[in-house]
Amino acid sequence: MPDIPRDKSPDSTLSLLKEGYLFIPNRCRRLGSDIFRTRLMLRPAVCMSGPEAAREFYSPGRFTRKQAVPKPTLMLLQDKGSVQTLDGEAHQDRKRMFMSLMTPDAVVRMGDALERAWRARLPAWEGMDRVVLHDEVQGVLCRAACDWAGVPLDDAELPERTREFGAMVDGAGAVGPRNWRGLMLRRRTEKWARDLVERVRSGDLPAPPGTALDVIARFRGKDGGQLPPDAAAVELLNILRPTVAVHRFVTFAALALHQHPGTRGQAAEDDRYLEMFVQEVRRFYPFFPLVGGRVMEPFEWRGHRFGRNDWVLLDLYGTNHDPRTWKDPGRFDPERFVGWDGSPFNFIPQGGGDFGRDHRCAGEWITIELIKRAVRMLTTAMRYDVPRQDLDVPMSRLPTMPNSGFAIAEVKAA
Numbered sequence: 001m002p003d004i005p006r007d008k009s010p011d012s013t014l015s016l017l018k019e020g021y022l023f024i025p026n027r028c029r030r031l032g033s034d035i036f037r038t039r040l041m042l043r044p045a046v047c048m049s050g051p052e053a054a055r056e057f058y059s060p061g062r063f064t065r066k067q068a069v070p071k072p073t074l075m076l077l078q079d080k081g082s083v084q085t086l087d088g089e090a091h092q093d094r095k096r097m098f099m100s101l102m103t104p105d106a107v108v109r110m111g112d113a114l115e116r117a118w119r120a121r122l123p124a125w126e127g128m129d130r131v132v133l134h135d136e137v138q139g140v141l142c143r144a145a146c147d148w149a150g151v152p153l154d155d156a157e158l159p160e161r162t163r164e165f166g167a168m169v170d171g172a173g174a175v176g177p178r179n180w181r182g183l184m185l186r187r188r189t190e191k192w193a194r195d196l197v198e199r200v201r202s203g204d205l206p207a208p209p210g211t212a213l214d215v216i217a218r219f220r221g222k223d224g225g226q227l228p229p230d231a232a233a234v235e236l237l238n239i240l241r242p243t244v245a246v247h248r249f250v251t252f253a254a255l256a257l258h259q260h261p262g263t264r265g266q267a268a269e270d271d272r273y274l275e276m277f278v279q280e281v282r283r284f285y286p287f288f289p290l291v292g293g294r295v296m297e298p299f300e301w302r303g304h305r306f307g308r309n310d311w312v313l314l315d316l317y318g319t320n321h322d323p324r325t326w327k328d329p330g331r332f333d334p335e336r337f338v339g340w341d342g343s344p345f346n347f348i349p350q351g352g353g354d355f356g357r358d359h360r361c362a363g364e365w366i367t368i369e370l371i372k373r374a375v376r377m378l379t380t381a382m383r384y385d386v387p388r389q390d391l392d393v394p395m396s397r398l399p400t401m402p403n404s405g406f407a408i409a410e411v412k413a414a
């Protein structure tokens with residue numbers, strides 16, 4: 001059987017930086033294949049795209065996330081000892097801790113925390129000439145995330161923490177200064193999180209029972225031991241940092257409301273439509289382009305033999321735009337979710353497979369709730385104008401956003 005096609009270039013790192021989210025989809029289309037070989041950062045890699053590829057990628061026990069992303073990205077988004085770097089039983093044990101924080105009640109509480117923080121910030125926005133949502137919503141989410149997680153944070157500390165979390169996500173796909181800034185700020189944030197864990201454990205800081213800070217500080221794994229303070233700090237950041245990162249989806253949701261004004265009324269009034277609108281925001285707009293894995297158990301797919309330790313990249317963005325699942329994928333259309341089959345492999349903005357068993361994002365329900373609440377705030381709690389600005393979303397920037405950050409003006413509470 002012929003092996004899979006190969007990307008012509010001896011090393012495609014520069015093309016990845018240039019084409020960004022479109023790197024894998026462009027090649028899949030050109031090569032007429034869901035799978036191809038390439039070289040990135042001088043290492044051989046196999047890229048795959050589409051729902052069938054996702055099903056293979058999320059087959060239990062096949063891939064580890066260890067050494068599966070470039071080191072600078074790892075340092076910003078996962079770090080040593082985090083749930084992402086665990087496999088098998090150890091992973092499931094730690095993942096249970098995360099999923100125990102995601103009960104329906106807890107998800108609603110996170111939404112409530114966002115609304116409180118949003119309303120508290122609204123008077124300041126009324127006094128500003130321009131409110132850049134990409135920047136401002138980070139602060140709102142940082143306040144909401146800390147309140148929800150039982151993390152004390154006074155107002156004076158808020159801008160600094162917000163900047164740190166934002167820089168970690170912003171620098172993750174970057175090479176050079178954007179990445180170094182994230183790394184530098186990360187060290188400070190880790191120390192802060194470690195102190196919180198140690199203070200809870202010593203009884204110096206009473207964390208409200210059942211909050212993320214309380215659960216993580218007191219979690220005992222199967223071996224009966226508590227997490228080392230560094231690992232507990234990393235897991236606390238694994239909740240706070242990505243919650244703040246939801247500001248990117250919120251910014252895109254605001255962009256969608258602006259560019260598709262017909263959606264606004266329904267999103268404000270109809271809960272079922274709002275849910276579909278939010279799903280379409282997560283499908284349509286680019287966030288994480290791909291996830292990486294290394295093969296643990298050799299297997300074969302599409303005539304290609306995956307050997308132990310092979311490096312494989314699954315295309316998240318391209319799978320969410322795969323025309324075999326999504327008719328006219330470049331059109332923003334919330335109604336397309338009316339007939340969606342709910343597959344965990346064809347709509348994977350936050351990874352796929354099973355929440356408990358696989359590495360699928362632990363925060364997906366929270367993400368959906370937060371975007372919903374933000375859309376409700378934008379459509380019912382305030383009025384605003386959208387001044388002329390550069391709303392292009394460059395596909396080469398990882399992660400990307402509208403160039404202007406989406407500015408609004410003349411904000412008035414409704």
Ligand code: HEM
Pocket residue numbers: 065083084085095098238239240242243245246247249287288291349350351352358359360361362363364366367
């Ligand atoms: C894992 C995306 C929000 C917590 C992941 C993965 C992706 C992702 C792509 C890796 C999936 C894999 O390796 O197969 C996103 C995006 C978000 C988001 C785009 C939007 C901002 C959140 C939130 C939380 C969270 C709000 C927590 C409150 C986690 C955790 C993992 C994870 C703990 C590791 C899961 C594991 O290894 O089992 N996320 N995420 N994420 N995410 Fe998210």
